[in-house]
Every structure is written in C-alpha cells, then in structure tokens.
Amino acid sequence: MTAEIAGISPRRGGFTRRDPRATLAPDVVERDFTAPAPNRMWVTDLTMITTGEGPLWVSAIRDAFPRRVVAW
Numbered sequence: 001m002t003a004e005i006a007g008i009s010p011r012r013g014g015f016t017r018r019d020p021r022a023t024l025a026p027d028v029v030e031r032d033f034t035a036p037a038p039n040r041m042w043v044t045d046l047t048m049i050t051t052g053e054g055p056l057w058v059s060a061i062r063d064a065f066p067r068r069v070v071a072w
Contacts, residue, residue, distance in 0.1 A: 035064040042070065 035041040041064040049056045061071040 033064050038063055038065045040065060 029041065033041070033043055042061050043064055044059060044061045046057060046059045049058060059072060060069050062068065063070050
C-alpha cells in the first residue's frame, strides 16, 4: 500500500532582488567547495518552506571536508 504523498515546489519569482548597480562580493573560494582539513570551510544554505501556518525557514551548516552537517 502506498501513501501517495508527493511534494510540491511552487516556484515563484523568488525573494532575492539584486541591485544591478551593486558590486558583487568576491568569490573567495572560487567555486571550489573542497577543504584540506576539518573546520577549514563551512557552507550553508537557507530554504523557505511554505506551510499552512506560515513560512518555515530551514538552514543547515555543513563542514566541507567530511561533508557532514555540523548544525541546523
């Protein structure tokens, strides 16, 4: 028996509005997310999930060396 549960992704315009006149921040890791040792580089992402009670914000911080979540 299956529950027939499926996720949805209502892609709207998004929240980020970049000022076209603003100077971009430097890419200090040059898009290379590998680390030579633990605790040298942490990466994160922030995601909003719409719920019936309002937005739910989810974030996880990951150590780039072992690629494990260290905080959320």
